[in-house]
Amino acid sequence: MRADRLLQILLLLQNRGRLTAPQLAAELEVSVRTVYRDVEALAASGVPVVADRGPSGGYRLLDGYRTRLTGLTGEEAESLSLAGMPSAAAELGLGSDLAAARLKLQAALPAELSARVLRVQERFHLDAPAWFRDAEPVPHLALVAAAVWEGRRLRVHYRSWRGEARRELDPLGLVLKGGIWYLVAAAGGEVRTYRVSRLLGAEALDEAAERPAGFDLAAHWAESARRLESARYRAEARLRLTPRGTMLLPLQFGAVGARALAAAGPPDREGRVEVTLPVESTALAVTDLLRLGTEAEVLGPPELRAALAATVTALAARYGPTG
Template sequence: MTAQALAAELEVSVRTIYRDVESLHASGVPLYGDAGPAGGYQLLDGYRTRLTGLTEQEAESLFLAGLPGAAADLGLGDAVAAAQLKLMAALPSPMRDRAARMAERFHLDAPSWYSDPERSPLLSVVADAVWRERLLEVRYRRWQAPEEVTRVLRPLGLVLKAGRWYLVASGSSERISTYRVAQIREASVVDEPFERPAGFDLAAHWAASLEDFQSRQYTGEAVVRLTPRGFESFSSYVLPAVARAAERSAVDDGGWVRVTIPIESVGHATGMLLRMGGEVEVLEPEELRASVTSVVRELASRYLGSPVEGSPRA
């Protein structure tokens, strides 16, 4: 390319191109130029730069960016390990030491507490269809009737959340939906390509889906009051959206803390709040208060009243 063409491409002056070419020469980059109407600057064939431009923080972050467990799930564990070895070999010595220290001192464990990573035996088949942009025929088990359905999907991406893999895909209606990979009973790649939606952004779609799910998840509100200790530990018992609502709405109530929170249903809220024992009292709605009262009475009768017929104590 000529200096004029480079200047136009990079939106700088021709003088800047001349200066930068001299700097590249000085740093050992094999650029050479030919004069004349057909001349210009050219990079020596086969030249590759070493990774000397990385900052210390960038080198350290390289070994926090990967998910070795997820790579192994996808059948890429050996490839990731080999790529890391090659990357380490290409780093300058000081950077290599810092990256190694980071890998030795930080470990990412994606699954949440009290649950094991979900087994997804067909994940590699699904991933193959995603990568090669091929149609995927699945037999899928869902929570509503009919419980098992057969679909031909356009697999757009895979998401790992809290140890569970989800497939983002569109079907015959072009509507993009989410499928839990562990619920796929059978899967086969159809050797037929498909065209991805123009401008589809997997991360943006997932974020929007989560927001939409949460907005539809909560169908009502409840007013409860918590002891100071209960308010402090409230986030350990509820989902983040409920905890944030409690923080925003908290007001003093005679030494207790009164909050307004979203609820999915009376039944779900009853179980959620009973986990807190005496640290919480339901004020509204009356239906939820009555539900909690009914469960408490049943428990009191079971543990304090006469033994239930057929129980070990009867």
Template sequence: MRASRLLSLLLLLQNRGQLTARQLADELEVSIRTIYRDVEALSASGVPVYGEGGPSGGYQLVAGYRTRLTGLTGGEAESLFLSAVPAAAAELGLGTMLAAAELKLLAALPAALRDRAGHVRQRFHLDVPGWFREADPTPHLAAVADAVWNQRRIRVDYQRWAGPTTRTLEPLGVVLKAGLWYVVARSAGQLRTYKVAQIVALEPLDEPFDRPPDFDLPTFWAAWARRYEKSVHVATAVVRLAPAAVERLPGVLGRAVADAVQRTSIGPDEVGWVTATIPVEKTEVAHRDLLKLGADVEVLEPPELRALMTETASRFAAAYLA
């Protein structure tokens, strides 16, 4: 553990130049006293590191010194696949590995490329969760990821919409979609997808399993996502939409609904509204979703959905016009 930390300290100084003991301690998540001891150990091993006192002082390497100790560990190499999503790496328990891997890569690059890598980081950033919402808590995500890496079964208590259940899973992969984590796993011989946030308890099992030889996570996920989108749209509705509602559809109701409007719309009429047939979920969900469009939508069919919208409009009128 200490050898890994000494190497990280050395690479920090090599990549960033002069750093104070406090900066090094914060980066390596240790005490300042530990940094003092580690610097002494580096110096005793022949690394030309020296310190300068005063407000503008700190530790640095003798000009021109570069180490070639840049080999990546297996865990660090795996963490690089998440280098564009540092928050995701942290949730998976790979944050420290990612930081170490990045240091080693930077140390191996020529100076011009190191500067370029720094410029990219300051110009592109990926923030996964949607606006105005925090990511769902996933206390068992790291354990799920560990089981995926090591091909070990897990026993989970899972909260379904129909009630709690207990399952033994063979986790094959994790997916981050729109700020939500999913685990693709084999259970009772069938491939299924589970929301990690709905795992309420998890027990790692000392039981290895073999991955299906033909399983490909991106291919499975793309097919599953298409099936899921089709499955939730169990009915259709005929609606009138104002121009403003048509513009907002992709962000409010999703691309499938927006595409349906493009395919089926009739109009515009004399006030610019179009009539279209759109896919919807069950009546209660469709009612909730269409309310997001406010007064820019009118439901024509089915009658039960129109009745719900009418009742809500009446309650709004009673509240605001009383």
């Protein structure tokens, strides 16, 4: 709405000082011509907007002028919980609300504190998604988020590794982990986790969702993550690493590799160390350990060593000299 945009221009000028028409247009995602019209409307309503000419010119408010129109709407107040994650707010449909809320909060601060907030925004940025992975399409995220907030039951069409299924869920919360959205919901008397990108369809029902008494989303997620990790790593691999291998291990295996290194003993005369690395299974460990190349030697268990030797032998036969 134009009234909201006029207020945003006013707050931008109050918070940041002089801004050019192209800068305002970029902030508001409108044309420069629209900015010209909006600034004229502000001036006509009595707001002392000053237009400075020249290469370093732009629009600014008359010195000493400050607006008190900083009240937050309900949507803007809700969006503040995602203030450190603008991309997540945008995916939930709260991007514009978050931008407006931040402007209003900054306008309400004393000049010194406002300058400190702006400095933090200029120098720190949170980018939640992992490297080298495109963002997953989540076409049903906004509907799911609304059902979570309003406490309404969901009917979903879901695709898992077992196949496709249709079921009704009592949504309990949304979690953003590594750039991936997960829905925590009750189904059949159990609390389960669903990857939102795997929803093929979703419909919010008129029925109220049943929420377990005292349910704590953060505590449930922490416990689920702990159980998942303990169930995931069912075996161990004993490795001897070269100095370069010790650098590669945490890069290839993340926190699990870093913990294995931290628990390792001192290096031998050649700088090699022995580590015990948790692995999911023999088959998966063979694939993962091949990434370390000759910088790691598998000492055990015997079945993993034999499986790796068989794989390397097969690769050598395939890529060895012919004829």
